[in-house]
Amino acid sequence: MIGLTALWQPILLSAVIVFIVSSLVHTVLPWHKGDYPKLPNEDKVRDALRPLAIPPGDYGVPRCSSMQEMKSPEFVEKMTQGPVMFMTVMRNEPMTMTKSLVGWFVYLVVIGYIVGYAAGLALPEGSGYRGVFRVVSVAAFSCYALALPQMSIWYYRGWRLTLISMFDSLIYALLTAGTFGWLWPR
Secondary structure (H helix, E strand, C coil): CCCHHHHHHHHHHHHHHHHHHHHHHHHCCHHHCCCCCCCCCHHHHHHHHHHHCCCCEEEEECCCCCHHHHCCHHHHHHHHHCCCEEEEECCCCCCCCHHHHHHHHHHHHHHHHHHHHHHHHHCCCCCCHHHHHHHHHHHHHHHHHCCHHHHHHHHCCCHHHHHHHHHHHHHHHHHHHHHHHHHCCC
């Protein structure tokens, strides 16, 4: 078993590499450009919702309070009339990327830590690049990607966005695995 102190370099360096590559994926490459299309009649929707002063949070519309209510004719009619949506309401303030980028980097370090812990349990010191790459790539892909389909299954997030995000996760997992393979204690 390899302790995490011996893996601090691949943990931090993989976080830095994935941070940089993910920034390029989202700003340079074209496949995320259509992730969130503009809402039809956006100004009218905003004007209609603004007076309601909906507090920040996650909401389902329409929302029932029980399984029995879900079967009621009134609720079925609301679902039929629409709109039906899950939405996140954010604070009314200028958007800044700083908080999100810091949170993303911390998340990447946490994934590196978890992956390093798993690999340290599974692999001895001196393991070859290919063996480290195999173990770390599976663990990293699991961390980055396997929770994403839940949003499409339960909350009807578009599968295109989920699958593209899982492809991004594969890239991140391979970069993480390459970093660990390169810097694995010999």
